[in-house]
Amino acid sequence: MTDQSKPTEWTGAWVAAILTAPLLAVLFAAAQWVGTPFVPFDVFDWMGRVLPGPLITFGIDSIVAVIRAFDLGSTSSTAKLAEQIMAVAGLFVTNAIAGALLYAVLRRRPSITTSLMPGIITGLAVGLPVALITLAVNLNATQPPFVNALWILLTFAAWGIALSVVYFRLQATAPAAGTAPNSLEAIDRRNFIVRLGTATAAVTVVGAGLGSVLNTGTSTNPQPQAASTDLESPTSPWSASNTLPNANDPLIPAAGTRPELTPLAEHYRIDINTVPPTIRESDWLLTFTGLVDEPVEMTLADLKSNYEPLHQFVTLSCISNYIAGDLIGTTRWTGASLRDVLADVPLKPTAKYLKITAADNFDEFIDLKTVFDDPRVMLTYAWDGLPLEVKHGFPLRIYIPDHFGMKQPKWITSIEAVEEWQEGWWVRRGWDPNAYMRATSVIDTVAVSDTFTAEDGQQFVPVGGIAHAGDRGISKVEVQVDDGEWVEAQLRQPLSETTWVIWRYDWPFQSGNHKFSVRCTESNGTAQNPNPAGSRPSGATGIHSVFQSV
Numbered sequence: 001m002t003d004q005s006k007p008t009e010w011t012g013a014w015v016a017a018i019l020t021a022p023l024l025a026v027l028f029a030a031a032q033w034v035g036t037p038f039v040p041f042d043v044f045d046w047m048g049r050v051l052p053g054p055l056i057t058f059g060i061d062s063i064v065a066v067i068r069a070f071d072l073g074s075t076s077s078t079a080k081l082a083e084q085i086m087a088v089a090g091l092f093v094t095n096a097i098a099g100a101l102l103y104a105v106l107r108r109r110p111s112i113t114t115s116l117m118p119g120i121i122t123g124l125a126v127g128l129p130v131a132l133i134t135l136a137v138n139l140n141a142t143q144p145p146f147v148n149a150l151w152i153l154l155t156f157a158a159w160g161i162a163l164s165v166v167y168f169r170l171q172a173t174a175p176a177a178g179t180a181p182n183s184l185e186a187i188d189r190r191n192f193i194v195r196l197g198t199a200t201a202a203v204t205v206v207g208a209g210l211g212s213v214l215n216t217g218t219s220t221n222p223q224p225q226a227a228s229t230d231l232e233s234p235t236s237p238w239s240a241s242n243t244l245p246n247a248n249d250p251l252i253p254a255a256g257t258r259p260e261l262t263p264l265a266e267h268y269r270i271d272i273n274t275v276p277p278t279i280r281e282s283d284w285l286l287t288f289t290g291l292v293d294e295p296v297e298m299t300l301a302d303l304k305s306n307y308e309p310l311h312q313f314v315t316l317s318c319i320s321n322y323i324a325g326d327l328i329g330t331t332r333w334t335g336a337s338l339r340d341v342l343a344d345v346p347l348k349p350t351a352k353y354l355k356i357t358a359a360d361n362f363d364e365f366i367d368l369k370t371v372f373d374d375p376r377v378m379l380t381y382a383w384d385g386l387p388l389e390v391k392h393g394f395p396l397r398i399y400i401p402d403h404f405g406m407k408q409p410k411w412i413t414s415i416e417a418v419e420e421w422q423e424g425w426w427v428r429r430g431w432d433p434n435a436y437m438r439a440t441s442v443i444d445t446v447a448v449s450d451t452f453t454a455e456d457g458q459q460f461v462p463v464g465g466i467a468h469a470g471d472r473g474i475s476k477v478e479v480q481v482d483d484g485e486w487v488e489a490q491l492r493q494p495l496s497e498t499t500w501v502i503w504r505y506d507w508p509f510q511s512g513n514h515k516f517s518v519r520c521t522e523s524n525g526t527a528q529n530p531n532p533a534g535s536r537p538s539g540a541t542g543i544h545s546v547f548q549s550v
């Protein structure tokens with residue numbers, strides 16, 4: 001048999017990639033149905049944990065840059081989708097490479113006529129590392145680890161077997177050199193390829209379809225879960241039936257200003273997980289360990305009932321947020337002051353810091369002085385009156401005023417009292433060890449459609465947005481149009497001293513193209529940093545400007 005008649009490495013790569021579609025569909029359906037792992041996400045998350053910080057940051061920055069450049073919608077949800085797509089694409093590429101290697105070997109070893117062994121080995125060569133990675137990082141599989149591992153090995157071995165069966169079929173039906181394209185072999189081969197394509201498509205469609213139908217919310221797409229045992233468990237957000245504390249403030253935001261309280265569904269989400277860890281309340285305990293006289297364990301019910309609930313309006317922002325970005329949100333946080341909780345945890349005198357560890361292995365350190373000085377530091381279990389959503393950290397996250405989100409773990413599982421400070425998760429990856437929130441001001445709207453005429457006939461265009469400086473407060477917001485004077489805007493009373501301030505400036509209308517800029521001043525007189533800088537390592541700075549023709 002001539003060499004051309006044997007399937008090539010390219011064919012191997014293609015066949016392997018095509019067969020990856022049904023493999024993924026089967027893995028997906030099983031993940032939804034019985035709670036086995038969906039491996040591409042695990043591999044992606046694992047890479048995010050082991051690759052060097054600068055590379056990860058570069059990757060995240062690139063995704064965010066593309067989302068901004070092409071205006072692809074909400075940064076955090078589009079980025080998560082992009083990560084999921086990259087994770088799946090990664091498996092296609094890996095499998096294609098493995099397929100090319102297998103076909104390369106089969107071409108060179110004519111003695112292997114129909115043995116399935118090389119195919120099985122190829123499947124396991126990919127499946128075994130994948131299984132090990134999954135065992136190390138998967139947070140959502142509900143099956144025991146050996147079932148998960150076995151399932152992965154079986155499916156990948158089946159994929160490898162299919163890959164080699166296709167090789168032998170293609171080889172057997174290869175048209176001999178010099179035969180006409182309509183020879184029997186050629187027709188047989190064409191039929192085979194059509195049948196292969198049909199079978200592949202069928203398994204893929206059925207698997208993916210079953211997966212979506214069975215999507216029980218356990219594994220790849222968690223739903224908020226309220227504690228079913230908790231009779232007081234509320235079902236509607238606090239904001240649905242309560243007015244905001246500043247409801248009487250006469251200043252009406254300019255039309256198009258973002259809502260003062262971010263609807264939960266619109267709050268950004270950032271974390272290191274392709275799929276957030278789903279924790280059952282009944283499986284969860286908060287443990288205090290390390291430099292304590294006696295380890296202490298608390299249930300969520302303990303935290304809710306043993307300590308006076310504290311309600312705080314909070315603006316949370318990601319340190320990766322760019323100027324005027326959407327990785328910022330405000331809601332009402334409820335929890336137990338960590339200081340109160342620590343009253344029930346006998347610390348040794350040598351304890352200086354707390355190491356907070358989360359279900360996804362994320363960790364951060366906070367010094368005990370901050371905890372004892374600031375009763376606002378809070379173990380948080382509710383947002384807008386509802387148990388935390390899975391993606392926002394159910395059952396427990398911490399609130400630390402004045403710091404970016406990277407210092408504030410979600411899905412907390414343990415708190416360890418330690419003597420030495422260490423770098424937390426993102427600090428180890430090159431981000432600011434303190435991560436204090438930057439003073440920021442943003443123009444949300446130049447509300448041309450709301451132009452109004454004053455009694456003297458002058459027309460005004462309302463301009464509005466937010467300003468924020470952690471817990472340091474905003475004393476002044478100023479707007480500049482083109483190269484004119486900076487003029488002071490009016491401020492709404494904020495929801496609390498730790499939320500953003502809504503501002504409004506009624507601009508005396510002049511037609512034409514204009515540039516609107518905004519800057520703010522902190523309560524103590526510190527001006528917002530006007531120098532443009534990217535978010536790494538300490539949070540973005542610079543003046544926000546918008547161009548508008550009016």
Ligand SMILES: Nc1nc2c(c(=O)[nH]1)N[C@H]1C(S)=C(S)[C@@H](COP(=O)(O)O)O[C@H]1N2
Pocket residue numbers: 267268269270271272273316317318319358359360362391392393404405406407408409410411412
């Ligand atoms: N366990 C854990 N907590 C975490 C993170 C994480 O990856 N894992 N990310 C942090 C970062 S970088 C931010 S900005 C906030 C975001 O919280 P949110 O997704 O609820 O808005 O969570 C923080 N807490």
Ligand SMILES: [Mo]
Pocket residue numbers: 270317318319320405406
């Ligand atoms: Mo973040």
